Amino acid sequence: MEALLNRGIKQIIDEHAEVGPILEAYGIGCVPCSVGTCLLKDIVDIHGLTAVQEQELMTKIAKEVYPDRDIVIPLREDTAPAQGGELTYSPPIKKLVDEHAWIKRLLAQIPAVIEKLDLSSESDRRLVRDMLDFIRNYADRFHHAKEEDILFKYFDENLDILQVMFTDHESGRAHVRAIAEAVETQDRAVVCEHLTAYRELLTEHIKKEDEILYPWMDKELSDSQIGQMFSAFADVDVAFGDGPAKHIAFIETLEAASS
Amino acid sequence: MECGCPGSKMMDRRDEDSGDDPTVAVKSQLRQWPIQLHLISPEAPYYAGADVLLTADCVAYAMGGYHSEYLKGKSIAIACPKLDAEQTIYATKIQSWFEDAKINTLTVLIMEVPCCGGLLHLAKQALAASSRKVPLKAIVVGLDGEVRSEDWVTA
Ligand code: SF4
Ligand SMILES: [Fe+2]
Ligand SMILES: [Fe+2]
Numbered sequence: 001m002e003a004l005l006n007r008g009i010k011q012i013i014d015e016h017a018e019v020g021p022i023l024e025a026y027g028i029g030c031v032p033c034s035v036g037t038c039l040l041k042d043i044v045d046i047h048g049l050t051a052v053q054e055q056e057l058m059t060k061i062a063k064e065v066y067p068d069r070d071i072v073i074p075l076r077e078d079t080a081p082a083q084g085g086e087l088t089y090s091p092p093i094k095k096l097v098d099e100h101a102w103i104k105r106l107l108a109q110i111p112a113v114i115e116k117l118d119l120s121s122e123s124d125r126r127l128v129r130d131m132l133d134f135i136r137n138y139a140d141r142f143h144h145a146k147e148e149d150i151l152f153k154y155f156d157e158n159l160d161i162l163q164v165m166f167t168d169h170e171s172g173r174a175h176v177r178a179i180a181e182a183v184e185t186q187d188r189a190v191v192c193e194h195l196t197a198y199r200e201l202l203t204e205h206i207k208k209e210d211e212i213l214y215p216w217m218d219k220e221l222s223d224s225q226i227g228q229m230f231s232a233f234a235d236v237d238v239a240f241g242d243g244p245a246k247h248i249a250f251i252e253t254l255e256a257a258s259s
Numbered sequence: 260m261e262c263g264c265p266g267s268k269m270m271d272r273r274d275e276d277s278g279d280d281p282t283v284a285v286k287s288q289l290r291q292w293p294i295q296l297h298l299i300s301p302e303a304p305y306y307a308g309a310d311v312l313l314t315a316d317c318v319a320y321a322m323g324g325y326h327s328e329y330l331k332g333k334s335i336a337i338a339c340p341k342l343d344a345e346q347t348i349y350a351t352k353i354q355s356w357f358e359d360a361k362i363n364t365l366t367v368l369i370m371e372v373p374c375c376g377g378l379l380h381l382a383k384q385a386l387a388a389s390s391r392k393v394p395l396k397a398i399v400v401g402l403d404g405e406v407r408s409e410d411w412v413t414a
Contacts, residue, residue: 090411091394223396224310224332226411227363230394
């Protein structure tokens, strides 16, 4: 069983396709993940399952991988009481979750924008540029910078889960570059394709952070680190001045225009 | 004190097994003096940028591992929200921790009896009034010394 825990998840799923749906039933979506090099033991650890859930899950996986062996999975000794219901975040992590809410509101507008998009009109080209401005300056420079330059620095950046996050951020930047070019050449198909892809990417990315990465990080960080991070985030907020407020106002106008 | 107040309701647990070997020496983690909230100065050097514990008087007696699990590496002040006088001074001092001492975090440890919640309330009010914000955590301790809850709170 030890050996199984130390294997990469993609490899296990490749050999035993049934493991994918088993993980999914516990809210662990490794199948569509872009990287998939995480070890089974880290996946189980990071998803914050209760001891009973973990025992059930591991028993099902063991049955799948070793059908002719009778493996008994012991109940893990619970270190922390299981947190049922709503997720509670530490104050700095809560800030990031609140920023996600604004990013999600932009993502929600993308389908309506695409539907009516006419790049031959200057006002529509400006609309896309304004959306890119929000993505570049709020979602990326302001928000992702807090993640990459502050939060992630408390962890080993070679961790698989962090590599997944960095890869997502980079893919997002690539979509932005593609959109920016296509707006100028008035290539509607390319703009729509990359806006849609960006929406899908960020929706999944934010879900991973809110539900898995952040709660796990919150458990790992000491109170003292939480305090340091809170004040480092406050410094970033001060450095950006009224920029973020302007970006938030843009989302509100965008929503008002489409309703 | 027969007032029907749940905070002074009697409980006798002498028959329960205390478990541990009582002869093991436990090292104190206290690194400062004074500690009573009326006596301390928020500008004392050991509060500057520190992780501070504001602990209700009864907590350290109720918990077995207070020194090693909570006090270690932190600065402290103690107070009783039920019996202490002049608590507006307390509010001012807590606010001064946030604004002047620029403490890193504040953790309020209280007993689960309702009147002890007054200490958390005081800390929340001070944080709401403060121009500088810091993460505030509340730890509630049961009469059996076990931690009932540990949560980040908003003012
Ligand atoms: S209010 Fe708290 S500290 Fe004061 S006597 Fe009651 S339990 Fe003890
Ligand atoms: Fe991210
Ligand atoms: Fe994020």
